[in-house]
Amino acid sequence: MATxxxxxxxxxxxxxxxxxxxxxxxxxxAKGHKVNLFLIGNGCHLANQEVPWEGxxxxxxxxxxxxDSFRLGGRLKELVAQxxxxxxxxxxxxxxxxxxxxxxxxxxxxxxxxxxxRFLINSDVAFTLG
Amino acid sequence: MLFLLNRPDPAALSLAAGLAGDDxxxxxxxxxxxYLARESGFQSLSSAHDFGEIYAEAKxxxxxxxxxxxxCSVVDVAxxxxxxxxNDKVVNL
Numbered sequence: 483m484a485t486x487x488x489x490x491x492x493x494x495x496x497x498x499x500x501x502x503x504x505x506x507x508x509x510x511x512a513k514g515h516k517v518n519l520f521l522i523g524n525g526c527h528l529a530n531q532e533v534p535w536e537g538x539x540x541x542x543x544x545x546x547x548x549x550d551s552f553r554l555g556g557r558l559k560e561l562v563a564q565x566x567x568x569x570x571x572x573x574x575x576x577x578x579x580x581x582x583x584x585x586x587x588x589x590x591x592x593x594x595x596x597x598x599x600r601f602l603i604n605s606d607v608a609f610t611l612g
Numbered sequence: 613m614l615f616l617l618n619r620p621d622p623a624a625l626s627l628a629a630g631l632a633g634d635d636x637x638x639x640x641x642x643x644x645x646x647y648l649a650r651e652s653g654f655q656s657l658s659s660a661h662d663f664g665e666i667y668a669e670a671k672x673x674x675x676x677x678x679x680x681x682x683x684c685s686v687v688d689v690a691x692x693x694x695x696x697x698x699n700d701k702v703v704n705l
Binding site for chain 1: 616618642643644669671672688689690692693694696697699700701702703704
């Protein structure tokens with residue numbers, strides 16, 4: 483079993499990096515490997531619980547289904563439940579005004595100096611996406 | 613050493629030779645990078661560096677309806693996990 487660390491700098495919608503990171507992580511877990519995800523920059527937005535709009539959304543079903551394909555929180559939560567570790571960079575959360583927003587279950591507040599360093603020194607392979 | 617390229621920018625590959633040094637190098641195209649897997653772009657990859665293998669991520673290829681050049685291997689994420697671990701070092705260009 484190997485340990486892979488992915489430092490993810492992209493959020494869910496801006497490009498395909500986050501989707502790729504989560505699909506790759508799922509495949510690695512399925513092969514029995516360990517996965518660490520460090521969510522930094524816009525990647526930190528993946529860490530938070532969704533806050534649904536309670537009123538009329540103004541989107542038809544087709545548009546809603548299309549936009550749902552960009553929402554990755556459920557998949558990240560599933561990965562963590564399967565054993566992946568996910569930590570944020572709180573400094574980049576602070577810069578985005580999200581530092582106090584609730585996390586998805588299992589995602590933890592972190593930083594470069596401790597969280598990422600611990601991931602890196604315990605990894606067989608580490609790389610950045612974004 | 614495995615290089616990742618997520619955009620159709622062959623100029624980014626100019627870094628590969630210097631970073632790889634004497635190491636064997638492979639290239640994985642993801643996201644919009646897979647546009648370079650087409651016959652019209654593949655020459656730019658081959659001429660940029662002597663990559664041992666050039667891969668394109670299957671979902672990105674399928675989503676764009678592309679036909680990769682013959683020298684490019686289309687691989688899914690399960691295969692990519694093995695490729696990453698085989699290469700040991702991964703550099704996102």
